[in-house]
Amino acid sequence: MRILVQKFGGTSVATPEVREQAIEHIMDALRNGYAVVVVVSAMGRKGSPYATDTLLQLVDHGECEARELDLLMSCGEIISAVVLSSALRERGLDTCVLTGGQAGIVTNDEFTNASILTIHPKRIRSELERGKIVIVTGFQGITAEGEITTLGRGGSDTTATALGVALDAEIVDIFTDVEGIMTADPRIVGDAKRLHQVTYTEICNLAYQGAKVIHPRAVEIAMQKNIPIRVRSTLSKDEGTLVTCQAELDRLEARGLADRLITGVTQTVNITQIKVAVSPSKGNQLQIFKAMADHGISVDFISVTPTGVAFTVTNQEISKAIQVLRELGYEPETLANCAKVSVVGAGIAGVPGVMAKIVEALTDEGIEILQSADSHTTIWCLVHEEDMTRAVRALHAKFNLNK
Template sequence: MSIIVQKFGGTSVSTNERRSMVVDKIMHVKNQGKSVVVVVSAMGRKGDPYATDTIRNLALETNPYCSLKNIDLLMSCGEIISAVSLASMLELSNEKTVVLTGAQAGIVTDDNFSNAEILNIDEGKILPYLEEGYIVIVCGFQGATDKGEITTLGRGGSDTTATALGVALGAQQVEIYTDVDGIMTADPNVVPTAKIIDEINYADVFQMADKGAKVIHPRAVEIAQKGNILVKIKNTMSDHPGTSICYCRGNKENLYSTDTTQKLLTAITSKDHIAQVSILMEDNLERDSQLLAALSDAKISIDMINFFVDRKVFVIDETQVPLIHKILKKMNVQYTILDDCSKVTIIGSRITGIPGVMSTIVRALSNEQIKILQTSDSQSTISCLVKKPDAKRAVNILHEAFHLYK
């Protein structure tokens, strides 16, 4: 049995017209003799009647301290509405269709409500339906604990559902449908010259998702990589072949070239709402440990970490600024916090150490009077912290400097 898992996001199921397009995509695969498992998100986006945020606010507007357990139960309704609406259209074509909640599909999670992790999937809950020729529609973004309590998987959870089911069922591939033609070298709303990437490896996609690109959730990429399953990013509204995510080798010649006019990079992303924290603190292992322990206890995630002899510099999400103020005042240290920053990241397999990359970044941005506040790098990324008003321009400048538009 050849199985295809298709995941359709909120914009893909937001209207009758778009759900009709979704039916066409499903039937195209079904008519090829494949077994189809469909994963759906809640309809639309923030502000739409049945979107996840809209449903969530039904409880929070009344009680901001409503328990996460109850919120999860409420939010799971969004995907159920999408799934049943889509199933009703498929039934008009006399297709045998079954709708399963995450729990009914055998998705078992931990009890970390609102951000649960999948522990196990009982594929025996789905396979019998596929063997009988059913199209199986699974409510994404959700599962249940071993006690049967409904949980949700956090932002982008339907992507996670899709890749996890794909691996568990031994699917031929997972297709993630959205409203763009595939993964692009940059956000097309920011960089008009951004182009579609035909094929990309798991590591680069993970970095893109982790650094601000909204194409697929990082956790979904991790699951796909561990299961070595082909993932395709496609557009519900077009027949574009999209982007394939797999263990691809990439272009060796470009990777090792010292000629910076060649395309060394895969993509450029940016993430807003970042604050830079700079603490005046002498090098002292005990004090450093106290600081890191306090941040960990408060569940403050830090990034772009630079510890110098006389100061410690890192970045945090702006939502965590009030909390870090309290911590640093309690520690009685001198510090400054710079709000309204953005992290711009260039991504490419093993780019660190290739001559000319950093100098190209610095030259390109300094020529346009964009100040680099801080940098950090890994084997496949180089990030620059800039002021938010400069971020869009910085992404465009670097996209052109590294010839990603070609």
């Protein structure tokens, strides 16, 4: 049995029209001889009564245990799955809807952010063997004690790849509202190109740096058993982007290491930079970061110098961060409305001249680099938010990503 897992996100099942497109993809898979497991998210985004966010708004004014939030949210995918199933049956196809629990997805009891412990795919296999299209509610599982859990944001991607691994699927298709993995956000860079193949590592790095196409957790699961992922648009027949391990080998062997140094350029907004003048004692600096952690404030872009520390928080958390710092006796200097621009490439480490090219591209445009940092796969620059669009375009062009 050749198994294909197809995951449809919220926008891919939101209206009867787009559901028809999703159904076409399912029927294509059947025509190609696959046994099909469909994973669905809740219908639509904000505004739909059955979207996750809308369901959560029902308890906005009250108190709610995480356990009960999960019960509430789980309804979104159940409704979506039954509606899709009904549309497939109308076409004469035979279906079986399974909740996360019924599909054998066992999680720990960290409600609203549970992790999959194991999957018992027996029920799915037997329904597939009976010729059914199995529709699994994404984003949810069940604990050994029978509690309903959700996997946190992006969780339907995780459901799809985890099922792909458990069922030894040939491919996992992630259907979304974009054409695939792009070299940059096409709303910013008009000539951004779709990547035909990327490695698990490349897509994870892009996702961690703000490309919202697929959840990195889902990619890491597929990577463990080397299950290929295709990131595709529901609205087109295009193949999208293939995510494999093989792609990396192909690249290194057949085309040489330098063929694709840079995978893409990404950006995140809504960042405030904080600078604190502090004497170069390890204890002082530690105290600042410990206080941030104790107050649940997530910090990024940490830079420690002899005269002080700099780091970033989200614009939303700035007043809380300032209050914490003042209680410690510091008067921080802040710069709101910054953006982080990232150049991502698996082979970036140790390649000379990459940082030089980035600095050249940005200074040629008159863009001030407020701060920079790098890892073996990514170089980040903090810029003023008003410079972000020009920065992304300049970097995209500098590395010839439109070619």
